[in-house]
Amino acid sequence: MELPHTTLEQWVVLQTVVTEGSYAQAAAVLFRSQSSVSYALSSLQERIGLPLLKVVGRKAELTEQGRALLSQAQPLIAAFTQLEARAHGLRQGARTQISLVVDAVFAKESLFSALQAFQQTFPDTQLQLTEILRNETDRQLQARTADIYITTQPAENTLNSRWLVDVEFVPVVKSGHPLLLSTVPISNTELARYPLITLVDRDSQRDEKRKPYETVNWSFTTIESAIEAIAHGVGYGWVPLHSVKARLQSGELIMLPLGKRAVRKTALYLSYNSEKHSYDPTLNAFVAEIERRVGSS
Numbered sequence: 269m270e271l272p273h274t275t276l277e278q279w280v281v282l283q284t285v286v287t288e289g290s291y292a293q294a295a296a297v298l299f300r301s302q303s304s305v306s307y308a309l310s311s312l313q314e315r316i317g318l319p320l321l322k323v324v325g326r327k328a329e330l331t332e333q334g335r336a337l338l339s340q341a342q343p344l345i346a347a348f349t350q351l352e353a354r355a356h357g358l359r360q361g362a363r364t365q366i367s368l369v370v371d372a373v374f375a376k377e378s379l380f381s382a383l384q385a386f387q388q389t390f391p392d393t394q395l396q397l398t399e400i401l402r403n404e405t406d407r408q409l410q411a412r413t414a415d416i417y418i419t420t421q422p423a424e425n426t427l428n429s430r431w432l433v434d435v436e437f438v439p440v441v442k443s444g445h446p447l448l449l450s451t452v453p454i455s456n457t458e459l460a461r462y463p464l465i466t467l468v469d470r471d472s473q474r475d476e477k478r479k480p481y482e483t484v485n486w487s488f489t490t491i492e493s494a495i496e497a498i499a500h501g502v503g504y505g506w507v508p509l510h511s512v513k514a515r516l517q518s519g520e521l522i523m524l525p526l527g528k529r530a531v532r533k534t535a536l537y538l539s540y541n542s543e544k545h546s547y548d549p550t551l552n553a554f555v556a557e558i559e560r561r562v563g564s565s
Contacts, residue, residue, distance in 0.1 A: 276348055278312040279341040281305055282320060286338065289327045350391065363550040367396040367414040371405070372467075372491050373435050374418050374536055375510045375562075382557035393550060401489070402534075403469045415541050415551055418558075422537040428546055429539040433562040437506040437532040439524040440516070442499055453527035463503030465494050506532055 285294040285305065295302040313320050320334030330338060370379060383395065400408055405419045422429035441447050450458045468487045486503055488494040491511055498505050499520060509531075515521040523530065538555060540546040 273315040274312055276345065278308050279338070280345055281308040282312060282334070282338060283342065283345060285309065285321065285328050286330055291328065362390055363393050363548065365394045365396065366416065366551065366554060367398070368416050368418075368554075369398045369400060369408050369414040370418045371420055371536060372399050372401055373420075373437075373508045373534060374433075375435075375508070377510070378558070378561035382554070382561050385557045385560075386554045389553060390550060401467055401469045409539070412541055415545055415548075416555065417539040417541075418536055419539065420534055420536060422539055428541075428543055429537050432536045432538040432559070434533045434535050436509040437534060438509050438512070439504060439506050439526055439530060440498055440512055440521045441504040441524055442501040443519055443522050445501060445504070445522070447504060447524060448522060452525045453529070454524055459504070465497050465503045465505030467491060467494055 281294065281298065284297055285291060288294045288297055291302050291305050291309075295305045298305065309321065316337070318333045318337070319331050320337065321328050322331050323329075386393075398408075398414065400419070402420045405421055408414070409417060409419065409421070418432060422431075445462075447454060447458065447462060463486045466485050466487045467489070469489060486497060488497060491507065494505055495507055495512060495515075497503065498507070499515065504524060512521055516523065538558065540551065545551055
């Protein structure tokens with residue numbers, strides 16, 4: 269097998285010159301002398317046997333051949349950069365796996381945005397995500413099987429827990445629901461005439477079947493199903509504001525005018541499994557991505 273006549277380093281220099289627009293700027297970015305940048309490019313063009321750059325005014329631009337060849341080299345540059353990032357992560361003792369327990373009311377946009385950013389830096393770290401409802405928090409925290417928890421209550425050892433974000437819950441009904449014709453603010457007596465949509469885990473749902481209620485409760489085990497039930501006019505319910513923002517804006521769902529009772533807040537806490545986990549660089553990198561998202565939302 270014949271070895272390549274060009275090096276990855278030369279292609280990186282070419283890409284930097286094009287991005288920065290000049291040899292001098294590229295040299296500054298690469299922490300090199302301008303002569304070494306010039307030498308790398310002249311050597312690259314000599315080995316390729318084609319002119320890759322041309323100077324237009326004071327700016328270095330790609331020739332047609334240079335544009336075609338650099339476009340092929342760019343995926344190789346990106347792949348090699350990722351390879352070195354992986355090696356760096358392994359050298360730092362990056363975890364190969366993270367287990368995460370998250371309350372279902374935590375905003376999915378923040379969660380998956382953080383996961384995507386984390387993946388760029390730790391591509392070899394796999395994630396195991398368990399989604400729970402509030403009723404399951406105690407059981408999960410006592411089991412201590414995950415590395416990180418985002419739940420409605422902190423761990424018993426507060427040194428390993430901290431407040432993360434408040435989730436706003438709002439009472440909503442389908443547009444045209446009879447409750448919207450009631451006097452404002454709507455009384456509890458009026459609310460009791462219609463089914464209340466609630467969120468419970470499966471075990472609690474089975475227990476609820478054995479309990480008599482003065483009012484009608486319809487229970488669901490996922491936020492999505494509860495919202496769909498409300499959107500179909502089954503009843504009313506308190507749901508996370510971030511989950512129904514688009515439906516409220518479109519007019520499909522309407523917030524009930526309940527006066528001071530119109531908004532409820534639930535605090536979510538981020539907890540580490542133990543003090544040892546709170547010093548783990550991989551876990552801390554993931555937590556930083558999460559906190560960055562909730563801080564800007």
